[in-house]
Amino acid sequence: MHRRPWKRRTAAAATALIVAGVSTPAAAAGTPTRAAPVAGARPPAAVTVNATGSHLAIADFGLSTNWFYDNPRFVADITGEGRADVVGFGPQGVYVAVANADGSFGSVNLAVNNLGFNQGWRRNEHPRWVQDITGDGRADVVGIGFAGVWTAVSHGDGTFGPATFVLEKFGLRDRQQDTKLFLADTNNDKCDDIVSIYNSQTLVSLADCAGGYAQPTLATTVFDFFNFDWRYFQVADVTGDGRAEILAATTFGDLGPIQLVISTRRADGTYNNPVPAGANFPNGAVAVPTRENLVDVTNDGRRDLVLFDAPVPEWGVYTARAQAGAHFADFIRATPDFGGNQGWTPNRHLRLVADLNDDGRGDIVGFGEDGVYTALATTGGMFATPNHMVLPQFGANAGWDWNIDTPRVLADINGDRRADIVAFGTGGVYTAISNGDGTFAA
């Protein structure tokens, strides 16, 4: 019998949680109601966006060419040239557009004849990633389908090897519901491994750096439904040693009060029992790690926690700086901006952190009601105040309030190490190139 902590949680306990930059509610709302759609059948696009004044970089990958939530789109460097390319899981497979040095993109090509919508792949059932699994600096394609793991290895010129079934594990057929799946390097060979977390069973399958995966091994039994808040797990390197740690949030279980904990990897591939990770608030509230807010903001090579939508003790953005020894300093109020008191709303106003000026510190980019606002990182985990509206585009009032159908990401597409805006809208892919001072060239 599995006990689910969120069903036991009291209302008082739930309000003690801070939900930071959460994408989960939006994803749940976007869950298709149909269980098994007919191949090729597409529901109408849920939204339209007004991209007036934005630069249309690619007239594809957008709502008008029938890309939506069941077509995950990524911006990742598949050529190893330092420029992020557009990679989308479309009707017939994986489509790519390689970035050019001037911020434009090459033609859209079908690079892999599988892992697409018409082959039955769905966002909520079949996770897909575009990350490097061979250690050559070129992002590859990984998908976990019905029976197991598929990969396609990047050749570095915009083409890929064939989609190959490499491991009969983790598939929808065999895994338990509520299993958390992650792709992250756990052993510092630069090849991203598969981490699976389920009640009392955390498994790691090591990448063989040739496109395949080893049989999974048991990393720890500690993460169970009773003691851990199942909504929040993260697998990421926050110590800078190239080995991903496991971040989790405890419940009011046997381990004591709710807190953020961290589990580090042993040399033999197993994981140590989690210990308190710090990152405390004065009032004892817990911080919730998400991928979006684990970004180095101090240029020490360690990912820090950046927390939005934290009304305690005051509104604003809070940072907890990663320190040596798998521990975070306590949260500090890093700027009074971007908070709910100014109208910023979790599921309407996307806020991201990425380095806009190549100083090694992640900066804040907020997609507000009427446009894009930025605040550059200063020192000590702080951000410049006040923030500035730098683009009158990509705002919620133009329809950019739904980040599943129309994702917006920050990635360096022109190779100057400054993160640019890449937005998938109605007409296709819109971009805004970072000027390096917190502003963008639309």
Ligand SMILES: [Ca+2]
């Ligand atoms: Ca690769």
Ligand SMILES: [Ca+2]
């Ligand atoms: Ca690895």
Ligand SMILES: [Ca+2]
């Ligand atoms: Ca910066």
Ligand SMILES: [Ca+2]
């Ligand atoms: Ca750039």
